[in-house]
Amino acid sequence: MLQERIAKEQPARSWSEYVVPQCWEAFTAEDHAVWDLLFARQVELLGSRVVSAFLDGIDLLKLSHPGVPDVEGLNAILEPRTGWRTVAVPGLVPDEIFFAMLSERVFPVGNFIRTREQLDYLEAPDCFHDMFGHIPMLAHHDYAEMTRHIGELGSAAIAAGEGHKAARLYWHSVEFGLAMEHGELKILGAGLASSFGEAHFSLESEALDRLPFSVERAVNTPYKHDAFQPRYLVSQSLETTVGEVMALNPEQLLAL
Numbered sequence: 001m002l003q004e005r006i007a008k009e010q011p012a013r014s015w016s017e018y019v020v021p022q023c024w025e026a027f028t029a030e031d032h033a034v035w036d037l038l039f040a041r042q043v044e045l046l047g048s049r050v051v052s053a054f055l056d057g058i059d060l061l062k063l064s065h066p067g068v069p070d071v072e073g074l075n076a077i078l079e080p081r082t083g084w085r086t087v088a089v090p091g092l093v094p095d096e097i098f099f100a101m102l103s104e105r106v107f108p109v110g111n112f113i114r115t116r117e118q119l120d121y122l123e124a125p126d127c128f129h130d131m132f133g134h135i136p137m138l139a140h141h142d143y144a145e146m147t148r149h150i151g152e153l154g155s156a157a158i159a160a161g162e163g164h165k166a167a168r169l170y171w172h173s174v175e176f177g178l179a180m181e182h183g184e185l186k187i188l189g190a191g192l193a194s195s196f197g198e199a200h201f202s203l204e205s206e207a208l209d210r211l212p213f214s215v216e217r218a219v220n221t222p223y224k225h226d227a228f229q230p231r232y233l234v235s236q237s238l239e240t241t242v243g244e245v246m247a248l249n250p251e252q253l254l255a256l
């Protein structure tokens with residue numbers, strides 16, 4: 001998950017400096033049991049409330065296999081398909097590092113999982129958020145390419161001192177976007193797909209705003225990173241989001 005809160009006093013020379021071994025063997029039986037509990041609970045909760053590309057990705061990547069996935073196993077399927085790969089990181093990475101990773105088709109996943117006592121509260125995104133929420137959509141060719149493009153836009157925006165514009169675009173699409181599909185409102189974003197509480201809230205609560213998605217609206221709409229969103233942007237379709245984002249170049253983003 002993108003984080004704007006990370007201090008930037010000591011920028012790394014390269015995103016690769018943030019990568020650590022996943023140490024899959026170090027996950028305990030309890031860790032794997034927590035994954036299985038989260039997975040079963042979330043799949044049941046989501047049902048068909050998420051765009052079909054997400055469910056396709058779950059199947060393609062064999063994420064229903066028991067236990068915490070290992071990054072090498074995921075990459076063996078994902079990389080030949082869309083060129084994306086996952087790398088393990090110990091926690092949040094700075095925005096410039098995150099966007100640099102995306103621009104090279106690299107997605108960081110936490111090398112830890114929440115405890116059973118913290119099923120619904122996370123101080124930092126763990127491997128369930130990262131792997132369950134994000135990775136299925138990276139098996140979708142067009143969406144994967146859009147995510148890479150957001151990485152390029154983000155790197156350019158940060159270089160221009162306007163990183164918040166790319167952060168908002170990312171937030172209102174990749175993390176918390178909604179989209180129509182076959183006439184029904186569906187979850188598009190990973191932050192919603194992986195959240196037990198916010199998945200239904202975003203679709204069904206009447207105590208919030210749902211506004212039509214556009215890149216301009218996304219860039220100009222603040223967001224909350226520590227609470228449910230007060231508003232969600234609804235795209236006409238997954239393809240509409242991809243098309244609008246892919247048509248955006250850095251100069252246009254900075255002008256919004």
Ligand SMILES: [Fe+2]
Nearest residue numbers: 001002175190
């Ligand atoms: Fe995320």
